[in-house]
Amino acid sequence: xxxxxxxxxxxxxxxxxxxxxxxxxxxxxxxxxxxxxxxxxxxxxxxxxxxxxxxxxxxxxxxxxxxxxxxxxxxxxxxxxxxxxxxxxxxxxxxxxxxxxxxxxxxxxxxxxxxxxxxxxxxxxxxxxxxxxxxxxxxxxxxxxxxxxxxxxxxxxxxxxxxxxxxxxxxxxxxxxxxxxxxxxxxxxxxxxxxxxxxxxxxxxxxxxxxxxxxxxxxxxxxxxxxxxxxxxxxxxxxxxxxxxxxxxxxxxxxxxxxxxxxxxxxxxxxxxxxxxxxxxxxxxxxxxxxxxxxxxxxxxxxxxxxxxxxxxxxxxxxxxxxxxxxxxxxxxxxxxxxxxxxxxxxxxxxxxxxxxxxxxxxxxxxxxxxxxxxxx
Amino acid sequence: xxxxxxxxxxxxxxxxxxxxxxxxxxxxxxxxxxxxxxxxxxxxxxxxxxxxxxxxxxxxxxxxxxxxxxxxxxxxxxxxxxxxxxxxxxxxxxxxxxxxxxxxxxxxxxxxxxxxxxxxxxxxxxxxxxxxxxxxxxxxxxxxxxxxxxxxxxxxxxxxxxxxxxxxxxxxxxxxxxxxxxxxxxxxxxxxxxxxxxxxxxxxxxxxxxxxxxxxxxxxxxxxxxxxxxxxxxxxxxxxxxxxxxxxxxxxxxxxxxxxxxxxxxxxxxxxxxxxxxxxxxxxxxxxxxxxxxxxxxxxxxxxxxxxxxxxxxxxxxxxxxxxxxxxxxxxxxxxxxxxxxxxxxxxxxxxxxxxxxxxxxxxxxxxxxxxxxxxx
Numbered sequence: 114x115x116x117x118x119x120x121x122x123x124x125x126x127x128x129x130x131x132x133x134x135x136x137x138x139x140x141x142x143x144x145x146x147x148x149x150x151x152x153x154x155x156x157x158x159x160x161x162x163x164x165x166x167x168x169x170x171x172x173x174x175x176x177x178x179x180x181x182x183x184x185x186x187x188x189x190x191x192x193x194x195x196x197x198x199x200x201x202x203x204x205x206x207x208x209x210x211x212x213x214x215x216x217x218x219x220x221x222x223x224x225x226x227x228x229x230x231x232x233x234x235x236x237x238x239x240x241x242x243x244x245x246x247x248x249x250x251x252x253x254x255x256x257x258x259x260x261x262x263x264x265x266x267x268x269x270x271x272x273x274x275x276x277x278x279x280x281x282x283x284x285x286x287x288x289x290x291x292x293x294x295x296x297x298x299x300x301x302x303x304x305x306x307x308x309x310x311x312x313x314x315x316x317x318x319x320x321x322x323x324x325x326x327x328x329x330x331x332x333x334x335x336x337x338x339x340x341x342x343x344x345x346x347x348x349x350x351x352x353x354x355x356x357x358x359x360x361x362x363x364x365x366x367x368x369x370x371x372x373x374x375x376x377x378x379x380x381x382x383x384x385x386x387x388x389x390x391x392x393x394x395x396x397x398x399x400x401x402x403x404x405x406x407x408x409x410x411x412x413x414x415x416x417x418x419x420x421x422x423x424x425x426x427x428x429x430x431x432x433x434x435x436x437x438x439x440x441x442x443x444x445x446x447x448x449x450x451x452x453x454x455x456x457x458x459x460x461x462x463x464x465x466x467x468x469x470x471x472x473x474x475x476x477x478x479x480x481x482x483x484x485x486x487x488x489x490x
Numbered sequence: 491x492x493x494x495x496x497x498x499x500x501x502x503x504x505x506x507x508x509x510x511x512x513x514x515x516x517x518x519x520x521x522x523x524x525x526x527x528x529x530x531x532x533x534x535x536x537x538x539x540x541x542x543x544x545x546x547x548x549x550x551x552x553x554x555x556x557x558x559x560x561x562x563x564x565x566x567x568x569x570x571x572x573x574x575x576x577x578x579x580x581x582x583x584x585x586x587x588x589x590x591x592x593x594x595x596x597x598x599x600x601x602x603x604x605x606x607x608x609x610x611x612x613x614x615x616x617x618x619x620x621x622x623x624x625x626x627x628x629x630x631x632x633x634x635x636x637x638x639x640x641x642x643x644x645x646x647x648x649x650x651x652x653x654x655x656x657x658x659x660x661x662x663x664x665x666x667x668x669x670x671x672x673x674x675x676x677x678x679x680x681x682x683x684x685x686x687x688x689x690x691x692x693x694x695x696x697x698x699x700x701x702x703x704x705x706x707x708x709x710x711x712x713x714x715x716x717x718x719x720x721x722x723x724x725x726x727x728x729x730x731x732x733x734x735x736x737x738x739x740x741x742x743x744x745x746x747x748x749x750x751x752x753x754x755x756x757x758x759x760x761x762x763x764x765x766x767x768x769x770x771x772x773x774x775x776x777x778x779x780x781x782x783x784x785x786x787x788x789x790x791x792x793x794x795x796x797x798x799x800x801x802x803x804x805x806x807x808x809x810x811x812x813x814x815x816x817x818x819x820x821x822x823x824x825x826x827x828x829x830x831x832x833x834x835x836x837x838x839x840x841x842x843x844x845x846x847x848x849x850x851x852x853x854x855x856x857x858x859x860x861x862x863x864x865x866x867x
Contacts, residue, residue, distance in 0.1 A: 344768055391721055392786030395775035398768050409769030416790060 116142045118464055119312035121289040121302050121326070123148030125156075125266065126442050126449060127318030128273040128282075129457035132194075134316075135280040137465050142310055143277065144302055146288040149270040152320050155341050155419035156450045157367045157375045158269075160184055161261035163231045164206050164356055165448075167222045172475040173428045174229070177448060179472055180455035181260070187454035188264065194276035200265025200370050204353030207236075207245055208256040209404065215358035216254045223256055233258045247350050247405045263354050263367050266450050285310060289319065292328030292439065299328075299438035314464060316440045321385070321420035323430075323443040330436050332478065334444050336420035338381040340393040342401075343415035347374035350407055357404040364400035366408070374411065376401045380421075380447075389416045421446050431459055431476040432469040440464060441478055493519045495841055496689035498666040498679050498703070500525030502533075502643065503819050503826060504695030505650040505659075506834035509571075511693075512657040514842050519687055520654065521679055523665040526647040529697050532718050532796035533827045534744045534752040535646070537561055538638035540608045541583050541733055542824075544599045549852040550805045551606070554825060556849055557832035558637070564831035565641065571653035577642025577747050581730030584613075584622055585633040586781065592735035593631045600633055610635045624727050624782045640731050640744050643827050662687060666696065669705030669816065676705075676815030691841060693817045698762070698797035700807075700820040707813050709855065711821050713797035715758040717770040719778075720792035724751035727784055734781040741777035743785070751788065753778045757798075757824075766793045798823050808836055808853040809846040817841060818855055 120131045123145030131141045162169070162177030169177065188201040210216045219235070226233040234257045241255030242248050278284065291303035292315060301311035317323050321336035351368040367375040379393045394416055401408045423446050424430065430444040442460045445452050459473040469477065497508045500522030508518045539546070539554030546554065565578040587593045596612070603610040611634045618632030619625050655661065668680035669692060678688035694700050698713035728745040744752040756770045771793055778785045800823050801807065807821040819837045822829050836850040846854065 342768075346765070388723070388789045390786065391719075391775050391788045391790050392779065394790050395772065395779060395786070398772035399776065402769065402772060409767065409772070411768045412765045413768050413771050413793060 115301075116140045116283070116310070116312040118142070118314050118316060119144060119302055119310045120316040120318055122318035122320060123284060124151050124153040124318065124320055124449070125270055125273065125453045126320070126445060126456055127316065128270065128277050129453050130316055130318060130442050130460045131282045132273060132277040132280055133457040133461040134464050135277065135282045137461055139464060140281070142283040142285060142312065144285045144287055144289050144304065144310055146286055146305070148274065148284065149267070152419045152421055152449060153266055153270050155339060155417050156266040157341065157365060157377050158264045158266040158450050159206070159261070159354055159365065159367060160263055160451045161206050161258070161354065161356075162451060163226060163233060163258045164208050164256070164261050166226055166229060166231060170426060170428065173448075176455060176472060176476065177451055180452050181262075183454040183458070184262065184264070191269065191272045191276050194279060195272040197268065197272035197275060199269040199272050202263045202353065202368070202370070205257060205259040206261035206354040206356060207241065208258070208356045208358070209241055209248060209252045210254050210358045211251060212253065212360050214361060218358055219254055219256050232260060245351055245355060247407050248355070249404060249406055261354065264450060265369050269450070289326065292326055294328050294436070297437065299436055314438050314440055316442050316460060316464070317434070318442040320443060320449070321422040323422060329439065330434060332430065332443070333425050334422045334430070336385050337423035337446065338383045338386055338418060338420055339378040340381075340389055340397070340416070340418045341375060341377035342394065342397050342413065344374045344376060344408065344411040345414040346372050346411045348372040350374065350405065355404065357400065359400045359403055362396070362400055364397060364404060366401055366405060373414070374408070376408070385420060387418050389418050421449070429456065429476050430478050431456060431473045432463050434478055492678075493517045493660070493687070493689040495519070495691050495693060496521060496679055496687045497693040497695055499695035499697060500661060501528050501530040501695065501697055501826070502647055502650065502830045503697070503822060503833055504693065505647065505654050506830050507693055507695060507819055507837045508659045509650060509654040509657055510834040510838040511841050512654065512659045514838055516841060517658070519660045519662060519689065521662045521664055521666050521681065521687055523663055523682070525651065525661065526644070529796045529798055529826060530643055530647050532716060532794050533643040534718065534742060534754050535641045535643040535827050536583070536638070536731055536742065536744060537640055537828050538583050538635070538731065539828060540603060540610060540635045541585050541633070541638050543603055543606060543608060547803060547805065550825075553832060553849060553853065554828055557829050558639075560831040560835070561639065561641070568646065568649045568653050571656060572649040574645065574649035574652060576646040576649050579640045579730065579745070579747070581639075582634060582636040583638035583731040583733060584618065585635070585733045585735070586618055586625060586629045587631050587735045588628060589630065589737050591738060595735055596631055596633050609637060622728055622732060624784050625732070626781060626783055638731065641827060642746050646827070666703065669703055671705050671813070674814065676813055691815050691817055693819050693837060693841070694811070695819040697820060697826070698799040700799060706816070707811060709807065709820070710802050711799045711807070713762050714800035714823065715760045715763055715795060715797055716755040717758075717766055717774070717793070717795045718752060718754035719771065719774050719790065721751045721753060721785065721788040722791040723749050723788045725749040727751065727782065732781065734777065736777045736780055739773070739777055741774060741781060743778055743782060750791070751785070753785070762797060764795050766795050798826070806833065806853050807855050808833060808850045809840050811855055
């Protein structure tokens with residue numbers, strides 16, 4: 114029997130798309146040998162387009178805001194369908210700075226946010242520390258964005274897996290080895306170790322591994338290595354996400370339900386190198402301890418390295434691929450968790466109707482290369 | 491059947507003693523639920539009494555030198571008996587300093603070593619870096635001790651286990667829950683979950699867990715927490731052990747065959763706390779990278795925390811305990827690997843003959859408390 118859709122990749126993007134497509138009545142199979150163990154396992158889960166506004170092209174910012182708006186409903190849907198919590202945390206995000214340059218960057222970000230009509234509150238050092246008393250007294254200023262949230266990416270993945278299966282999605286635990294192309298059309302996927310999963314359409318959601326799959330047309334997706342730490346014993350340390358500029362370097366601290374704190378992340382162009390390095394762990398710990406001295410006493414529970422699916426303009430590739438039947442849901446770079454609801458929605462719409470919603474139009478693979486002068490980072 | 495000897499604890503001290511005792515014709519049983527997973531698993535394996543001379547009482551230094559002298563023969567015996575390598579590395583130890591105070595400490599250590607007739611060579615910054623070219627150019631001076639070596643503690647443990655079994659030692663995989671005392675004499679051990687191992691004599695080699703075992707007389711052994719890192723990818727980075735004074739802080743880097751590098755260690759009075767903390771990992775990485783910048787690129791392969799068996803004077807407890815039949819082989823603090831051969835030898839001699847060799851006489855449990863004015867650290 115041929116499925117309507119096979120989704121290559123069972124991370125957050127692939128699973129959520131499979132789930133939504135199954136809810137619309139399509140028969141869907143997901144293929145992944147280790148679903149959720151890629152970038153989804155490492156993601157800090159920040160839902161923070163406003164605090165990221167300075168680093169994104171405007172169309173990507175609009176997409177991020179649209180997805181942020183969908184998050185509460187999406188989280189509630191997943192929790193209802195799965196019976197599992199996804200750990201949505203709505204305590205806002207605080208950006209802090211340490212020296213004159215950091216404070217100037219905060220001011221520039223705030224000005225840019227106001228220009229775009231985004232809600233953000235510039236805080237004195239005292240007001241900054243009143244909001245997060247664990248911050249070092251050396252903080253020079255802050256910017257609070259009440260609407261930038263976070264979600265527990267691993268809890269979300271576990272819940273999506275249950276929800277997808279409950280909606281009838283089949284999950285095949287095998288590695289996708291090739292795209293099957295038949296008569297100039299994507300016709301399914303071939304599996305490592307033999308076997309095929311034929312389908313009417315293929316959604317490519319392999320994250321950093323999306324380019325280079327035999328049969329897939331050339332795609333501008335490359336691995337962008339990120340190293341990240343998980344600390345334990347942090348109950349009560351932070352109220353919400355803290356993003357810091359430490360003399361020009363960036364570090365973020367994202368608390369989770371229970372006692373976890375995620376500290377991230379490096380951004381490295383090293384191909385598929387999976388090494389957790391002494392230097393990266395040192396820098397992340399150094400900056401995190403500088404921002405919140407109490408981090409020093411926490412348990413270093415986990416260190417890991419994964420690859421973001423990077424693109425030339427840091428924006429995702431959504432919808433048609435140029436090859437009939439091959440649908441893109443990849444290239445989310447640093448924004449995979451944030452963009453999960455909107456990606457699932459627009460890709461499902463495209464699968465069901467053949468039309469890509471206007472919101473996603475700037476993100477097709479045939480978009481022109483971005484004008485580098487417009488980029489703010 | 492009652493064994494001649496039961497050894498409580500299957501770490502390096504317990505296993506080596508069991509092996510030597512079995513070689514002398516005694517029937518020996520070792521009891522440990524996780525042999526080699528305690529301090530033996532964390533030890534950096536430095537055999538470095540000369541570079542440690544500044545931190546030990548003179549009797550302990552003498553014991554360390556006596557054990558160092560035994561190391562080549564001991565290593566060869568273990569390798570022959572087991573067919574396994576123990577990773578003895580004889581490239582010497584280099585102590586380096588970074589600021590004026592560090593250099594003064596090097597000079598003081600060198601003067602003390604010469605006073606004791608110990609071989610050590612004071613080096614210029616250039617000669618220091620010629621010996622280990624990976625050292626930062628900011629090194630201000632060095633002290634080279636050709637006779638201070640290292641051994642791979644985990645390889646040694648694996649080899650000792652094979653050697654001991656080949657010599658007829660029985661290993662019971664259970665946790666020692668109590669000392670059995672019968673008629674005012676140690677008569678074996680009781681096991682967690684029930685059961686007993688009766689024996690004519692009991693060797694207490696439980697490391698930091700030696701005090702507080704029901705039935706054991708009060709012992710001045712306390713856990714001294716140490717956190718340590720293992721890095722990978724270090725092939726060719728260092729020739730031998732590097733110990734550094736980094737503006738008053740101590741860090742050591744010990745290379746192993748293959749590509750491993752051990753970086754240690756913290757010394758903390760926190761009871762049996764097993765937490766690997768963000769602060770400790772940060773400090774160790776910070777100091778190691780400062781000493782050898784190339785460490786930054788290595789893989790952080792393992793972090794762990796264990797407990798040294800500390801005593802008031804940092805020296806071991808060897809031989810009679812006050813309770814007939816209970817023989818001590820514990821309290822080795824930072825020197826367990828170094829003191830393994832001599833401990834096995836003197837404790838075995840005591841088991842076989844009832845006489846403790848003169849070398850070990852200063853280390854019986856009834857020694858008087860040390861004069862704190864004589865300590866150099």
